[in-house]
Each structure stands twice: as structure tokens, then as C-alpha cells.
Amino acid sequence: MSSERATKRNFGRKQKPADPIEAEDRPGLAARQCATRLLGAVIEKHTSLDGLTDNNNGHPQYMALDDRDRSLVRAILGAALRNRGTIEAAIGRMIDRPLPENAVALKHLLHVAAAQIFYLDLPDRAAVDLAVTAANNDPRNRRFASMVNAVLRRLSREKESLERASATNVPAWFEASLVAAYGKEKAAAILEIQAKEPPVDLTVKGDPKEWAERLGGLALPTGSVRLATIEGALTSLPGFAEGEWWVQDTAASLPAKLFGDIKDKRVADLCAAPGGKTAQLAQAGAKVTALDLSANRLKRLRANLERLQLNAETVEANLAIYDPAEPFDAVLLDAPCSSTGTVRRHPDVPWTKTPEDIAKLAALQAKLLDHAVTLVRAGGTIVFSNCSLDPLEGESVAKDLLAKNPAIELVPVTAEEIGGLAELITKEGYVRSTPADLANDDPALSGMDGFFAARFRRKY
Incomplete structure (x- = not known):
């Protein structure tokens, strides 16, 4: 038989x-x-x-x-x-x-x-x-x-x-949302790269090219160092114990770069844990207040900062009702989201989230952003970001803020601020990355997380 x-x-x-x-x-x-x-x-x-x-x-x-x-x-x-x-x-x-x-x-x-x-x-x-x-x-x-x-x-x-048989590896709703937002060709490219193991990106304190050579990686135009493979434990790599770098997707490193020179300025990272962006702000010389709702997540953030030998004030609080004694010079709101831009690293996301979740999260982001802009002084800067691919959680939230709050104006991002990656700048001046961006001939070195970022100024 x-x-x-x-x-x-x-x-x-x-x-x-x-x-x-x-x-x-x-x-x-x-x-x-x-x-x-x-x-x-x-x-x-x-x-x-x-x-x-x-x-x-x-x-x-x-x-x-x-x-x-x-x-x-x-x-x-x-x-x-x-x-x-x-x-x-x-x-x-x-x-x-x-x-x-x-x-x-x-x-x-x-x-x-x-x-x-x-x-x-x-x-x-x-x-x-x-x-x-x-x-x-x-x-x-x-x-x-x-x-x-x-x-x-x-x-x-x-x-x-x-293995070569063609098949869609995500739920129908997820694929349809990508096509609606980016068109069939770009959606197909996103789905293709999401099916591959992601590289490891590092944000380094020192010169990226020197660290890329030392670690056998690639220096990206954004300033990150990319590793395709890691032999042994990540913690055994040169520079880990000395706090010379931390793991952070290159797309996730972009929002903190949008503040420009923040040395000695008071900056709040409003949804801070696990602390990659907090570390960037502290490394840039800011006086950082790192806020998070979770005590456990703040504990992890403090441990990360200790290894990196960086300092920040940590505050356990609900952002929706947070009321500091005085306004900040700048605030970063990397808001809770559906994480659909991180599917390559978190392949469970399409199966654990729904369109209804995205709508609820977009409403939460709008609420948090409304409050976040009240925490910055007149003339101060607000950066809003998240790792969703859905425009409902990014572009729509930013557009709605500008429409309803006359005290807030958009400050368009320039390509020079993000490593010359002009393709990531939208016509409005937002940053919009997808997993299909930052292509490389080697798929193991290609792509980045899907991210959205917008920069605002409070006029009065």
C-alpha cells in the first residue's frame, strides 16, 4: 500500500x-x-x-x-x-x-x-x-x-x-488592511519580508561604523548597527556588559531623533518601558522623566538604564491623568498600539489582534495625545509615534489632533533627520516606515519595523 x-x-x-x-x-x-x-x-x-x-x-x-x-x-x-x-x-x-x-x-x-x-x-x-x-x-x-x-x-x-507552494500566511483581514493602506504591490512586499526571520538592530553609544566592524554587522544610514546572525547569547557580545549598546529596531530609533538638540532640556517619555527611547534621550543629554503605568515594566527599564550607565527619573503613573508640577520642554508619546508593524518579530500579532482592537487603540491614542500636548510648554515639541501599520492609528490620529487643536502645529520631518531616507517621509511630513523599506540584497539584512511618527509644536 x-x-x-x-x-x-x-x-x-x-x-x-x-x-x-x-x-x-x-x-x-x-x-x-x-x-x-x-x-x-x-x-x-x-x-x-x-x-x-x-x-x-x-x-x-x-x-x-x-x-x-x-x-x-x-x-x-x-x-x-x-x-x-x-x-x-x-x-x-x-x-x-x-x-x-x-x-x-x-x-x-x-x-x-x-x-x-x-x-x-x-x-x-x-x-x-x-x-x-x-x-x-x-x-x-x-x-x-x-x-x-x-x-x-x-x-x-x-x-x-x-515549501514553494504560494499561500497567504496571515488572516484575511490583515492582508486586506495592508492592501487598503499600501496597494497590492507594497502589501505583497510587506507580507513577503514578514515571513522571514528578522535581523537584530543595535543602537550604539559610539561610532556605528566602528561597532559594525567590531561586531561583524552593517552600519545603517539611520545610525543603527544591524546583525544578521548572532553566535551564542546576545549578552556575550562585546560591549553588552559595558553598556555600550542596546537592542532596538532601527525604525523604533527614529522618533527620538526628531527632537534635535535636547541637551539639558526637560523631556518626558510618556509610555517609556522597556526604555530604548528613554536611553536615546538620556544619551543625548536630556533630563529625562520616564513615565509608565506598570511597576514591573519600570523595574525592567531601570535595570536597562543601570546596565547602560544612563540616568532618568522614573514615574509610575497613568498618563491619562498625569499632572506634573511644571510643563516639559518636549514630550515623546510612543503610544500603545496594535503592533502590526512588528509582525516579523512578533508573528502572533495578526492572530491575536482584530480590526476592532485597532479601532479601540486608535481612540485611546487620540485621548492620550490630547493630554500629552498639555504637558509641554509653549514653543515646546511633541513627538507622537507607534509601531502600527494601520493609518487609523497613525496618520488619522495626527490629522485629527491638528484639526481640533489650534494651539498645535505640525513640524514636518526632513530626510536629513532620519539618515537621508526620503522614501520614509510622507507628503504631509510624517515618518512612515514599513517592513518592506530599507531593502538589502541579503534578505537577512533587509527591512525594518513598520512605524509612524509625527512632530508637533505647541504654539501657545
Whole structure:
């Protein structure tokens, strides 16, 4: 009997129950079981992957793993989410009818294994065998164990042709929003780069070219240093312990550059944690007040500043009602948003956010910006930014502020202020980046986060 026929004939057939295998008896099994559980939490419950894989307060199943298995879980989930449509299409070609509607755990198990087979440098046989073992250990999936075995073995044999199959790897609403905002061609380019592992960008205190040479990276026109790959732990790189640099996507570094010379000026970073922009402002010589609603996030910010040997006043407060004793010379509002510009780094975002979330966040941003402009003195500068690709959270918020507040005027951004990247300047004078910008011949060195930034001045 051919493997293909076996795949189809064994679909749903009851199997003889296998004796459960304890996860600790099979190296790697616990990690695969955890990845399957967390993928389900992302897709079914729209739970943030960052929260599930937080090394201090993550999912209990994740917390029970050692560091090596945690890294494996994150790699599996990243591949599974970035390539969800491709994996779904490949599995669909292996079976003669759709999986049962209630077989969600089975689908997640197959996706986890397929992600390893297609995208990770791991033995295919291990991915297949551990998936079959995991199926036998789960009462919901036990009767599908033979089907899991046959499907995954076929995927392994045919992966070269299946991997090239064209598929959309994001929900329909997300793709439609990109097309509406950027057109079909630019939307396709964004989706293509989002499916690839992102590089690591560093903001350095010293000369970017010197640090790029020292770290084996690339000095970007924005002043960031980009690394395509990192051997070993990030913390082991030269300069980390000495506080000479911090991780920050080059797009995220742009808003703080829009203040110009801020030496000795009082500047508030209003949604500051984890502190990348706070560090930029402090490094530029500003007297920084870093505000955040979360005590835990401020604790992390203070730890980051301590490593970087930079100083800032930290304030735990609700920005919506924050009332400082005197106005600031400048304020930065990097507002809470849908994070749709960071999908390359956070591939769960399209699956955990909805259009309704974007509308609610846009309303919150407008409210926070209305208050933020009251915190700056007459003649002072306000920079509003976020990492959303949706104009509702960026351009629309900025336009509405200008329309309703005569005390506020727009100060257009120039290309010289952002490394000469004129293509990022809109006709209004806003900054608008997408993952498809900052192209490089090497995809591993290409792209940037999607970001929006606008600069205003308070006239009176």
C-alpha cells in the first residue's frame, strides 16, 4: 500500500491505545508538547506569545522547560506562525478531506511538526517520531496517530516542492488592511519580508561604523548597527556588559531623533518601558522623566538604564491623568498600539489582534495625545509615534489632533533627520516606515519595523 493511500485510509481510524510516555523519557517531547499547547493558546484564545513565553511569568508548561528547550519552543512557534498558510496548504494536500472541526489540538500538533520539517535545522525523523508520540499521549489525538505518522513522513519526502507552494500566511483581514493602506504591490512586499526571520538592530553609544566592524554587522544610514546572525547569547557580545549598546529596531530609533538638540532640556517619555527611547534621550543629554503605568515594566527599564550607565527619573503613573508640577520642554508619546508593524518579530500579532482592537487603540491614542500636548510648554515639541501599520492609528490620529487643536502645529520631518531616507517621509511630513523599506540584497539584512511618527509644536 502506498504512503499516500495509507494517509487517507488511516484518517480517523481508531487505533489501539498506546501506553503514555512520560515527557522526561523522550528528549524533546516536552518542548514539542509545550509548543503545541502555546500555538493553540495563540490561535484559539488570541493570547500574546510574548506573555506565554515570558521567562519570569510565562505559561507553566513553558516555565518547566530548561533554557535550551525554551529556545526551541520559541523557534518552532515563530516558524509555525510566520508560515501558517503555507503549512496549512501543505497539510491539506496530504489528506483527502478536511480535519474534523473539533480536532483543533490535532491541527496544532501537525503545524508544530511541519514547522520543524520545513523551516528548522532539525532531523525530520525526530519531528515525526515525537509528533506521533505526542499524539499517542493525548486522548484527543490518539486515534489519529497513524495518520499523523503518514502525513508527516510524506511532508518530509515532498517538502522541497510543497515549501514553494504560494499561500497567504496571515488572516484575511490583515492582508486586506495592508492592501487598503499600501496597494497590492507594497502589501505583497510587506507580507513577503514578514515571513522571514528578522535581523537584530543595535543602537550604539559610539561610532556605528566602528561597532559594525567590531561586531561583524552593517552600519545603517539611520545610525543603527544591524546583525544578521548572532553566535551564542546576545549578552556575550562585546560591549553588552559595558553598556555600550542596546537592542532596538532601527525604525523604533527614529522618533527620538526628531527632537534635535535636547541637551539639558526637560523631556518626558510618556509610555517609556522597556526604555530604548528613554536611553536615546538620556544619551543625548536630556533630563529625562520616564513615565509608565506598570511597576514591573519600570523595574525592567531601570535595570536597562543601570546596565547602560544612563540616568532618568522614573514615574509610575497613568498618563491619562498625569499632572506634573511644571510643563516639559518636549514630550515623546510612543503610544500603545496594535503592533502590526512588528509582525516579523512578533508573528502572533495578526492572530491575536482584530480590526476592532485597532479601532479601540486608535481612540485611546487620540485621548492620550490630547493630554500629552498639555504637558509641554509653549514653543515646546511633541513627538507622537507607534509601531502600527494601520493609518487609523497613525496618520488619522495626527490629522485629527491638528484639526481640533489650534494651539498645535505640525513640524514636518526632513530626510536629513532620519539618515537621508526620503522614501520614509510622507507628503504631509510624517515618518512612515514599513517592513518592506530599507531593502538589502541579503534578505537577512533587509527591512525594518513598520512605524509612524509625527512632530508637533505647541504654539501657545
